[in-house]
Amino acid sequence: MNSNALSQQADASRTIQPSTSPPGAGLALFATLLASGGDERLAIDPRSGRNHFGVPAGSPSGEIWSSSATASAISARGHAAGLRALEAATRGQGARPLPVWFDEIRQRLLALFAPAAGGEIVLSASIAEAELILLAIAQSVFSRPSTTLVAAPPESDETLLLAADGRHFSKSAPFAADVLRGAKLAGFDSDRRVELIETRDRYGAPLESRTIDRMVTERVNALVASGRDILLHVLDCSETGQSGPSRRAAAAMAAAFPENVVVVVDAGQLRCSRERLCADLDAGFAVMLTGSKFAGGPPSSGALLLPPALAARLDSMVLPEGLSDYSAALDWSPALRGNLRGEFSTLANIGLGLRWECALAELEAYFTIDGALREQIAARFAQEIYAHLAASPQLKLADRDWRPTAHARTIFPILTFDDHGRAISAEKLHRALRDPATQPVRRRKTTRLDCERSNGQRPIHLGQPVAIGEMQALRLCLGAAQVNEAAQRVAEGEKFDYAFRPLADDLAEVFGRWNDLAAREIG
Structure with missing residues (x-):
């Protein structure tokens, strides 16, 4: 990590500045921070009081929310948890330091989904940001030009496909107010390719699992033989409940080409069991998830879970320059930060931390239920x-x-x-x-x-x-x-x-x- 980022960390007893504002200002600060550290879709329209997803800044009452495949309003439980976290970071003397707070968020996620020792988590503002982080990691572990195979049925958001190609996927980024959507990010491999894995036919009917597996197996074999490494996506659940390829087929490809294939499970909807995700990590798969779909947290809270074997390969990772528009130093665990070479423009994404606090409040309650x-x-x-x-x-x-x-x-x-x-x-x-x-x-x-x-x-x-x-x-x-x-x-x-x-x-x-x-x- 560069000296500037290290000096920021050394200062990290510094926290969000304590508020001396009148009562009620805390709610306004919370709403402002909750909409920060993402892209323009989080901005609250002053006319409607809602963002791009139709989600208000606070916890609404008198509405029916059955929209979690897209985004949901923050729950009363999540809202209270987020306010407590903000208060803990702004109470002046004795406030929780930012590195401690973000480490606690990662540890809570590890406790839910990756209890085995050796795994690591990188926080991200969304699945698309997690994809960019994964690309940077793959760029460090692959020795040949790479191709990303993405399971992307027609209902999938185009943002993920742009991110999978190392491109800006919106008109702004968490730490850049104005970027060119579709432009390549600096520092990402220019020889990278993206190919789609179809899970529906042209009429919209779901393809059979064995058909998807056969197409993927044939394509991976051909790409490896042609001299390319593969970042293979397994879609756990699409926006309409579709999946593919199977984990069995992905595991077979990873076993056949251990140096050439990295598998990532896109569990962005978070609609599988945590036992399933633990098994994915045990199998050596990376996992992308969000707290803003099934979990019910505010939009734009993501994470990339790395299995021990993949994390161990990141002993000297170069941070692509363009990734600093999307990723903050404290998004990464201390172990991973110590192996990074490159510069972060920002120490911490406060909005992301608050959004994960809201989501974790619901997730942790959910997993206490029989x-x-x-x-x-x-x-x-x-x-x-x-x-x-x-x-x-x-x-x-x-x-x-x-x-x-x-x-x-x-x-x-x-x-x-x-x-x-x-x-x-x-x-x-x-x-x-x-x-x-x-x-x-x-x-x-x-x-x-x-x-x-x-x-x-x-x-x-x-x-x-x-x-x-x-x-x-x-x-x-x-x-x-x-x-x-x-x-x-x-x-x-x-x-x-x-x-x-x-x-x-x-x-x-x-x-x-x-x-x-x-x-x-x-x-």
């Missing part, structure tokens, strides 16, 4: 959705041939049709559900647009529209905060059916409004 109860809640959630869909002829599950796994499904991509079988605009439905105050409704047998008042209807947040073939689906999701609330009611002595009732009532309201909008052919 596993059987967690699964019972998820299974009932799925049953309720299937029952509503069976009674809703204009709403169709996009992947009706989805094959059950060991765990209940928690993301449901749903297509909407009119009485003639024509797709209804998912974009307009999404807006109408989210903002019921004034809904444009196209009346049947006329082209006139009327506006109807909502009569006190609650805003409903679903996952943003995603492409399924030539159509678009909205996604109805279960998140950790919803499971935690139901489990808390069980812990307080309520029978399961009563404890689940508020969530069932929310689903009934979601489908009632959704069906009503479809029947009136909104859009």
Whole structure:
């Protein structure tokens, strides 16, 4: 690490400056910091009071949040945890030093997902930033030109593909106010290539697992034979619940070419068990995850978990110059920082630390719940959705041939049709559900647009529209905060059916409004 970064660390008894502002200023500071250390999508629009994802600065009430495949509002539990963390860093004498705080965040994540000794964690503002960090690591351990194989169904965000090619993926970065989207980052290998692993056919139907595995195996063999090393992505769960290639196929490739293939599991949705992620790390796979999807933390909290064998290979890693726009010194563990050569422009990403505090509050509560109860809640959630869909002829599950796994499904991509079988605009439905105050409704047998008042209807947040073939689906999701609330009611002595009732009532309201909008052919 360069001398400037080391001197910053030596100063790291320094913390966020104590506040001498009047009461209530702490909430404003918290909201400001929570939206910092990311890109322009985190900025709060002063007119709506929400960011690009429709998420407000605080913890809202009177809204239904089933949007965790995209992003969710901060929960009351998470909001309180974030405020406590901010207070601990700003209370003046006795404040928690920044290096201690970020080490504690990493240790809490390790305790959840990587309890075996020797693993390391690098924090990141999102999966895309984690991808850039992974590219820098791969650049240090590979000896030949490399190709990144990315499992990216059509619903995937383009930002990950840009990051996988070592490019700026937005118009700003955590530590650069203005960057050129799509431009190459300085210091990244110019001979790097990115290839897509398809998980759907051109009509949007999921490909069979064995088909995906065969394509990946053939491509890895060909690339290695041609003199290239491979960064192979395993998609644990896409934005619509798709996955591929299989871990078995990835393990076979890594075993066949131990010096030439690095496997990373994209668990950004965080919808697999922690036992599964521990097993991935034990198998030598890196893992990318976020606290902003299933976990229910604010948008832009990510992490890259490194297995012991990969971490041990980073004895002298060169930090690409362009990565300093995205990564701060304290995002990296002390062991990894000691092996880095290069410069960081920033000591700590305070907003990232606060966002992880919010997410960890929900995650740690979630994993204290008995596993059987967690699964019972998820299974009932799925049953309720299937029952509503069976009674809703204009709403169709996009992947009706989805094959059950060991765990209940928690993301449901749903297509909407009119009485003639024509797709209804998912974009307009999404807006109408989210903002019921004034809904444009196209009346049947006329082209006139009327506006109807909502009569006190609650805003409903679903996952943003995603492409399924030539159509678009909205996604109805279960998140950790919803499971935690139901489990808390069980812990307080309520029978399961009563404890689940508020969530069932929310689903009934979601489908009632959704069906009503479809029947009136909104859009």
